[in-house]
Amino acid sequence: MKFGVVRFPGSCDEVDAQLACERVGDAVLLWHADRDLQGVDGVVVPGGFSYGDYLRAGAIARFAPVMESVAEFAREGGLVLGICNGFQVLCEAGLLPGALLPNETLRFVFRQVNLQVVDSGTPFTRACAPGDTLSIPTKHASGRYFSPAPVDVVLRYAPGENPNGSQDDIAGVRNEAGNVFGLMPHPEHAVDPLTGSVDGLKIFESMRASLTSRVAA
């Protein structure tokens, strides 16, 4: 089981994402200028400030050579997880619906949030039970989710914990096919008891379980 974590200039959570993946499998970093996905079984687009987030968060990164391959990988049904800036990149690339706008408060938020698992049937949440609550840190300035059309919500901020003004408390959404998932909070920062919660591990364990059953099928 090999995960690939994309590294853009300006990424800053790619190593944590790699370490989180390594708790459930092998993981390599994928450089933004390379088109070769090195035969990975799943892709993580990590958090940070890709290409400085000049213009809009994620707007430039979607044109990176590696993203052409990631888009192709997603079209073929490959599992793609976008975290924070990765979520923004996937929305800008049209791999996920909607957009992420500057926080309602115009402030950078950095806090632990409780997330309600709305959809435990996705390849990214199958290790969760429906209605589970995950405690995961969030840290961003542009996390206000907006979509003019109905979307497939996977995670919501628990009542009263919406940190950014997201529409309907949406914290994470999937594409229609269910193989691409993005969320603003950082599951890769919640995989070790040292940092207060291991709830983020469930996302990576879900991906491993999904990929294992695919290989077996």
Added chain:
Amino acid sequence: MRVRVLVSPKQGILDPQGQAVERALPALGFEGVANVHVGRLIELDVEDPSQVPAMCDALLTNPLVEDYEIVETAPAPHPQPAAHPQHLS
């Protein structure tokens, strides 16, 4: 051609920047201000202005959440080196 692209948040989408400015103005004594929106201005010199809408849709704006207006201003100024440099003494 010199082109200006005026980018604004789409109608109906919360614009916290505009709201912050709207709240700040009365505090400074400016009354009677409403519907403040804060957007972006992108200026560019282009050889073919007909390509600008495609540029807006592909990169300059996110059409899902932003509106844009394209204003053609004036031919791009081409800095010309002086043909006969004058040495003033």
